[in-house]
Amino acid sequence: MTKRALITGITGQDGSYLAEFLLTQGYKVIGMIRRSSTINFERIKHIQDDIQLVSGDLLDESSLIGILRDHRPHEVYNLAAQSFVQTSWTQPVFTGETTALSVTRVLNAIRIIDPDIRFYQASSSEMFGKVQEVPQTETTPFYPRSPYGVAKVYGHWITVNYRESYNLYACSGILFNHESPRRGLEFVTRKITYGVARIKLGLDKELRLGDLDPQRDWGYAADYVRAMWQMLQQDVPDDYVIATGKTNTVRHFCELAFGCVGLDYRDYVVQDERFKRPAEVDLLVGDASKAREVLGWQPETSFEELVQVMVESDLTLVRSQT
Numbered sequence: 001m002t003k004r005a006l007i008t009g010i011t012g013q014d015g016s017y018l019a020e021f022l023l024t025q026g027y028k029v030i031g032m033i034r035r036s037s038t039i040n041f042e043r044i045k046h047i048q049d050d051i052q053l054v055s056g057d058l059l060d061e062s063s064l065i066g067i068l069r070d071h072r073p074h075e076v077y078n079l080a081a082q083s084f085v086q087t088s089w090t091q092p093v094f095t096g097e098t099t100a101l102s103v104t105r106v107l108n109a110i111r112i113i114d115p116d117i118r119f120y121q122a123s124s125s126e127m128f129g130k131v132q133e134v135p136q137t138e139t140t141p142f143y144p145r146s147p148y149g150v151a152k153v154y155g156h157w158i159t160v161n162y163r164e165s166y167n168l169y170a171c172s173g174i175l176f177n178h179e180s181p182r183r184g185l186e187f188v189t190r191k192i193t194y195g196v197a198r199i200k201l202g203l204d205k206e207l208r209l210g211d212l213d214p215q216r217d218w219g220y221a222a223d224y225v226r227a228m229w230q231m232l233q234q235d236v237p238d239d240y241v242i243a244t245g246k247t248n249t250v251r252h253f254c255e256l257a258f259g260c261v262g263l264d265y266r267d268y269v270v271q272d273e274r275f276k277r278p279a280e281v282d283l284l285v286g287d288a289s290k291a292r293e294v295l296g297w298q299p300e301t302s303f304e305e306l307v308q309v310m311v312e313s314d315l316t317l318v319r320s321q322t
Contacts, residue, residue, distance in 0.1 A: 009080030016043035058102035088148035099151035176243035181313030220301035243286025
C-alpha cells in the first residue's frame with residue numbers, strides 16, 4: 001500500500017524538505033497551497049512533478065474537510081503558519097488565526113473525516129520564551145515572549161487536548177531553530193548569509209542587524225524533518241523536543257559566516273535598534289534526549305557545516321542575480 005501524506009506549508013523551508021524526504025520513503029505527497037498571486041514555488045520546483053498540489057486555506061475549515069475527504073491521507077503534517085516572530089508583533093490577530101486557531105480547524109477536520117489519520121503539529125522553541133529552566137525539555141513550562149510564541153502554545157495544547165479527548169494520533173514536535181539555504185530572507189540567519197554574499201561580491205558595504213547576543217540552538221532543517229516523520233511511526237503518539245543541545249550567539253553566526261569568505265564581521269555589521277524585538281528571547285537550548293532514546297533521532301549536520309552550506313548557496317544565488 002502506498003502511504004499518502006498531506007503537508008500544509010509545503011512551499012516553505014520545512015515543507016519542501018519534508019516532501020523530499022517522504023518521496024524517498026515511497027509516499028504519495030499532497031501539498032496544500034492557498035490560492036494567492038504571491039505563492040513562491042522556488043523551494044519545490046525540483047519535485048513539483050512528483051507531488052500533487054491542492055488548494056485549501058487554514059482559515060476555512062470546509063476546505064480542509066474537502067481535502068481530507070477527497071485525498072484520504074494517512075498522515076497530515078501541519079507546517080503552515082505565520083512563522084516570522086517579528087511580523088507577529090505587527091499582525092498579532094492574523095498570527096493568532098493562522099498559527100493558533102488553524103490547528104483546531106485541521107484537528108476538527110481529521111476528527112470528522114477520519115480519526116485514524118496521524119497528525120503532526122509544528123510546535124516551536126519560541127513557546128519557552130523567557131525560559132524557566134536550561135536546557136528545555138518536553139516538561140519545561142512555557143513562557144512565550146511574542147504573539148507568535150503565544151499562538152504556538154495554543155496550537156501545542158489543542159493538539160494535546162484532541163489527542164486526550166478524542167483519542168487521535170496527534171503529535172507535536174517542539175523544534176528548536178533549524179535553518180538551511182531555503183530559509184526565508186527575513187530570518188536572521190539567512191539575512192546574515194545573504195548579506196555576506198552581497199558584501200563579498202561588492203554589492204553592499206554593511207549588514208544591519210538587531211541584538212547580537214541572543215543564544216540559539218541552531219540545527220539543519222533537512223535533519224529535523226526526519227524527526228517529524230519518525231514521530232508518526234511510533235505505536236503511541238507523544239511530543240518531542242528536537243534540538244542539537246548546543247547554543248551559539250547571533251554574533252558567532254556572523255563571525256563564522258563572514259569567516260567563510262575571509263572577512264571580519266566587525267568591519268561590516270551595524271547594530272540597528274529597528275531590528276530589536278519588544279521582548280527578546282535570550283537563551284534557547286533544547287534537550288532532545290527523549291527523541292534520541294524513543295525515535296532514534298539525532299542531528300547529522302554540525303553548526304559550522306550549516307553556516308558553510310548557507311554561505312556557499314547564497315554566493316551562488318547572488319552571482320546568478322547579478
